[in-house]
Amino acid sequence: MLYIMGKRMEPSKSVHIALQAIFGIGKTKAMLICELIGLSQSVKINQLKRMHVEQIRRILSRYFIIGSDLERLIQQDIKSFIKIGCYRGFRHNSRLPCRGQRTHTNAKTCRRVHNTTPYRR
Known part of the structure; x- marks a missing residue:
């Protein structure tokens, strides 16, 4: 099971859909994150490599105010x-x-x- 910023990501969902479960991340920001990493919109959470997950965490912590901080x-x-x-x-x-x-x-x-x-x- 994958957790990003304290939220459980469903393995069967697409990355840009699963990121929207985080408070403060909507459709536009989720698609921007996928574009910055270089992921297509059809990639599922269970297909992500460890490198991609770390890049997502780094982008979220560096560029966005999300979760309890927001x-x-x-x-x-x-x-x-x-x-x-x-x-x-x-x-x-x-x-x-x-x-x-x-x-x-x-x-x-x-x-x-x-x-x-x-x-x-």
Whole structure:
């Protein structure tokens, strides 16, 4: 079983699909990583050589912020929004959508469940 950055990679999946299981790696970044290493999109995880796995780990640690580091960075950004008192911070604190979504007819669960408790993390 292969683990990359703490995530278990399914041996039967393609490399660019399996990399998307890592938090912070989407389709575009996964395809870019495969292109940098020189892998085709049809290569499966169980066909990777040790050299390729080390190259993937090196690229991920050097060029991308992923996993728990990215989650921590996002939480720090949210806390800074709340601290400076901007609109997005107010919306996060009230647990309401903060990117312009409609709340009159949508986001009823969001408004009903958590409206009484402020955002705490």
